[in-house]
Amino acid sequence: MNFDLTPELLDLQQRTRDFIARDVIPFERDPRCTPHGPTEDLRAELIARAKAAGLLSSHMPLELGGLGLNHRAKAIVFEESGYSPLGPVAMNIAAPDEGNMHLMEVVATPEHKARWLVPLAAGKIRSCFCMTEPDPGAGSDPNMLMTTATRDGDSYLINGRKWFTTGAEGAAFAIIMARHEGGELDGQATMFLADMNQPGVTLERTMDALDTCFPGGHGVVRFDNLRVPATDVLGEPGQGFRYAQVRLSPARLTHCMRWLGEARRAHDVATAYAAKRKAFGKTLGEHEGVGFMLADNEMDLHVTRLAIWHCAWTLDQDKLGRHASSVAKVISSEACWRVVDRSVQILGGQGVTNDTVVARIFADMRAFRIYDGPSEVHRWSIANNILRRAKPAH
Structure with missing residues (x-):
């Protein structure tokens, strides 16, 4: 694998980062963010902003209004989208629509695509x-x-x-x-x-x-x-179960991409707080206990990103990627959870209130270890794959 990002991908990464900061994060305290997700009115407003920025449904092919990104490019863009809980919704790459779009692009008839996929990719329906x-x-x-x-x-x-x-x-x-x-x-x-x-x-x-x-x-x-x-x-x-695999490996991985962005956001908020908040004569970050938590966050984010990029590379080789996606899902969900949990701890009282976005990310993140397969099921699948590859002992 080549870990260098092309100039085009670096530009797209920065454009997405700027869009999230400018057009999405200001809506995080909007009253239209409800316990059951953003309202349709808020979603439509965010969709319009992403469309104006040229970032709508980026995973879709050009003929459907997307950017035709491969899985490696999606890993970059989707992580940036996840920096805000509203980012994937704004860019029309949130679950389940993103996975449904991918499945229909591969499997659906031209009539089905015209009736359902075209308006779905345009963000007009869910x-x-x-x-x-x-x-x-x-x-x-x-x-x-x-x-x-x-x-x-x-x-x-x-x-x-x-x-x-x-x-x-x-x-x-x-x-x-x-x-x-x-x-x-x-x-x-x-x-x-x-x-x-x-x-x-x-x-x-x-x-x-x-x-x-x-x-x-x-x-x-x-x-x-x-x-x-x-x-x-x-x-x-x-052929339902076969098609489910067509959908699940890429959709499982895009979950990892988006939630990596949320974990990075929590880490950034905690880092900024630890760098300025003082206790016992120095900043929190200068205390070894807090500094070590920041270091552990950095390592968990790094390992998660590597697992995601490897699985994305595997899928880009036209492989089904079932084993790689299970590995990435367990690593990502558990590492991102640790990052967010540590971030709450570093923030102290600020971490358990809505004064920062971290409490919201904390609640969202816990479900990640269950959605698209609990860690225990993926470990069982990984173990079975290991045993199938095992050679007789001599």
Whole structure:
């Protein structure tokens, strides 16, 4: 790997950094930031600013209004976007829309792209991804999928219940994972595209969660005989789990990129405080206990960035990157959490109030060790991969 950034990428990094500082951070105390994420009105205002700055949906190809970034370039831009909890929303690269856009770019038909992907990439609508289910349905184990799809003439009838559906409230459409019931595809999983504002779709409630950075929060959604035309199957029937891997490795990594930016922001706030706040005759940073925490933060940020860049490089080689993304996810989520936790400690009382953005980042960051697979599931996957590669002892 070459760790040098091209002049073009350095310029894009600085443009993104300037945009976040100038156009996004001033909105962090806006009353339209709610416990369930920024309102649609605030999102639209931020989207307009990103579009004017030429930074909207940067991961999308040029024909869809993006910058056509590869994964390595995304690592640079997405980290800068994450420097504010509102940055990914403003640039239209927040979950779940960013991952849904990537999946649809690869799998969707031209008709699906025109109907859903084009307005999604333009920031005119939002989407959601309906996968996780209440017990005894699918969670960390996707094979426990309970939502069913039954063929009925030229359509499918979808029945089931999903929760932790990020962005469900206000989403224009959903990608729904369901298993076939009956027929030659019985038991196999398929992805379906469906508008959210139609009979058969019920948003039961929006869950109260620690994080507040996702527009629409996290919803509980019920499907009661939702009729989906067979023409609105996303990709091929029975290939849902394969397509989930197309989506999950890159989307898992972009989570890491964005949250690295948030961790860096917390570290910067804590560093500035430690450099000026005095106690016992010198600044906090001059006390070894605090100085060591700053040093540990620096090392955790560095290792996280290297893991992200390596996985991005792997994906840019047209590899699926399942192992590399699991490694990056565990390293990133746990290291970034340590960084933010130390930053709160350094800030003391300031760290547990809304006087700085760090308390908000702290609440958002804790969920990162669970979203897109808990650390324990990724460690199990990594261990299985290690054992598959193991050679017999001699």
